Amino acid sequence: MNPYIVTIILPILATLLFRTNHPKRRGVPVNSADNQGVTVRNRRFASPVETAWEGVSTLAELFEEACRKHTERLLFGTRVVVSKEMEKSGDGGKVFEKVELGEYEWLSYDEAFDGVVRFASGLAVLGHGKDERVGIFADTRVEWFLALQVRNPIS
DSSP: OOHHHHHHHHHHHHHHHHOOSOOOOOEEEEEOSSSSSEEEEETTOSSOOOOSSTTOOSHHHHHHHHHHHTTTSEEEEEEEEEEEEEEEOTTSOOEEEEEEEEEEEEEEHHHHHHHHHHHHHHHHHTTOOTTOOOOOOOOSSHHHHHHHTOOOOOO
């Protein structure tokens, strides 16, 4: 037999024979009181991870608490596009877009929280109820992140 064929086929056969169909789980199964089934948690911790603030258990609650605590601090900085210019590369193949950006415009925690509250109020006025989903298509901007922070409006 050709040695090249052996060096190709032998590892493939060994992989097929000793392969298991069980994916590795990086957590430990834990019985959950409020959900049927199994919750997987990190094996290094015996209990859920605690937060720095009392009563904070979700990311939305964490965002609200951070906005209450750091009202005057700056949260998001964006730069306005001043000009765009298309430039061809030296070899004439690729076209690059050169962008000139202006100064940073900052949004504080308080202003960000105000934007989140306004967006949530707008959803409620439109009739969006609790546990209903909404799809948002937008450019990558600060407003997109603020829309992600909205909790379910109460119907």
